[in-house]
Amino acid sequence: MNRPPFQISRRSFLHKSTLLAAASGLPLWYLEREADAQSADAKPPGPNDRPGIALIGCGGQGQGDAGNASRFADIVAVCDVDDRHASAAVQKFSKDGKTVAKYSDFRKLLERDDIHAIVQATPDHWHTLINIAAARAKKDVYGEKPLTLTIAEGRHVINAVRNNHVIFQTGTQQRSSRSFRLACELVRNNRLGQLQEVHVFVPAGIRGGPFQSVPVPAGFDYQFWLGQAPEAEYFTERCHANFRWWFDYSGGPVTDWGAHHNDIARWAIGLDGPVAVEGQITLPALPNGYTTPGEFAATLTWANGVKQYVRTTPDDSPYGAVINENGQRNGVKFIGPNGWIWVNRDGISASDKELLKTPLPADATRLVVSNDHMRNFFDSVRSRKDPVAPVEAGHRSASIGHLIIIALRTGLALTWDPVREQFTGAGADTANGMLARPMRAPYNYDFVG
Ligand SMILES: NC(=O)c1ccc[n+]([C@@H]2O[C@H](COP(=O)([O-])OP(=O)(O)OC[C@H]3O[C@@H](n4cnc5c(N)ncnc54)[C@H](O)[C@@H]3O)[C@@H](O)[C@H]2O)c1
Secondary structure, three states: OOOOOOOOOHHHHHHHHHHHHHHHOOOHHHHHHHHHHHHHOOOOOOOOOOOEEEEEOOOHHHHHHHHHHOOOOEEEEEEOOEHHHHHHHHHHHOEOOEOOEEEOOHHHHOOOOOOOEEEEOOOHHHHHHHHHHHHHOOOEEEEOOOOOOOHHHHHHHHHHHHHOOOOEEEOOHHHHOHHHHHHHHHHHOOOOOOOOEEEEEEOOOOOOOOOOOOOOOOOEOHHHHHOOOOOOOOOHHHOOOHHHHOOOOOOHHHOOHHHHHHHHHHHHHOOOOOOEEEEEEEEOOOOOOOOOOOEEEEEEEOOOOOEEEEEEOOOOOOOOOOOOOOOOOOEEEEEEOOEEEEEEOOEEEEOOOHHHHOOOOOOOOOOOOOOOHHHHHHHHHHHOOOOOOOHHHHHHHHHHHHHHHHHHHHOOOEEEEOOOOEEEOOOHHHHHOOOOOOOOOOOOHHHHO
16 A cells, blocks of 8 residues: 555554564553554554544445535545445445445454554444454444444444544534534523423434345345344345335334434534433334334433423324424424524524524534534544544443333333433333344354454
8 A cells, every 4th residue: 555554453463462472471451452552553644644544334424425525535445345336336326436445344454554544334233343344453433323233332433433432423413513503502501491491303214115036136135134133934025225115124213213303302402312211103114024114202310300292294184293493303402491492404494583693602612613514523532532422422322212212112111320321210120131232153252253
């Protein structure tokens, strides 16, 4: 490779360490720890450097994210278990006579020394293992939301990121929007008085089925795609974008848009997690089809007494109350004694314009300023300081969706301890049994070392 690596190669260092261990009698673990420390101290890219990056998961979002990242970095490799998607990405990102390298196994791609960071946009059930492998290979990560498939996975990812001193940005890009940040800062600073209610509205899930079993297309490694999820008949409707409507790979409307809006709710509330959760599936999935619900309604209680209502709002839903003057139903509404603030990707509005217009005092609590989520990631890659949506934020916000899913699937009203990250009280045994899932071999934590 012509490009000078931005990091000392851990692999080559480890190779030298093994030889040194043999020659000096020093234990390998000791030299490995030194390799880790040296990698952690490696020189970050300078202001004019363009780090080498790789895309893992070349579907719709991945190609979008990588295109976005290419404003700041050079894409040197792509990886997908579906060769058609990988090839499309190679075609899209090869330029100036330089062909982007193509991989089907992310572990091989992560061995490259010319890759400083990865952009990860696989389906949710693959996020954790790939993020862990990338962190261990000392790659910074822009990782799509929701951070995880289960609550238990979150701690594994956090440990990998922190122990390896890599930068991690969760793909909850609403944190890099002025409207969402303003709403959260106003709420944090009690512009509405003591916050009472948060209403999160997400689009309904798609219902479908029963589906027809068909042969797996050539060039698609379906077993690799299934990964940790249980063995299952191949349907076109199982994979590629439709994965989000199956509990085995995702959480339907709860964790799709929910990952964004619950993140905003939590950013405004400013606490790690709720203390209680309950909910109902109000429009179940169709038999023998997608498994996530069409509609749901859930209530979370926070330690400060705030009630958070999370629900789907299709046009014909009894829960689809018109919630702002434009009748918008996808967004977040904060309510307190002084009125309400409504925010979504179209903008921000309030029950009284003065709630927005009056400046916050100089000593007000301020949130991290980012107006471009990808730029914020690459700024962090350079500064080695956390971005606006670090791994812990990704974990805590994804956990809200996972808590709701456990409540919906068990039908239980549950009490949650956000410090211990355990359910307590009635139903706790059942619910705690759903914090992790069995991972189908070989696609468990051993798969990534
Ligand atoms: N931030 C946002 O606004 C936003 C928007 C859409 C999607 N997303 C997230 O992005 C992710 C991808 O969503 P999508 O709609 O692009 O899905 P998709 O199915 O179109 O793309 C996923 C790709 O990952 C590939 N893949 C699966 N397992 C892999 C593995 N082990 N190694 C390499 N590649 C693998 C698939 O073959 C597919 O090409 C999801 O987690 C989703 O929640 C985020």
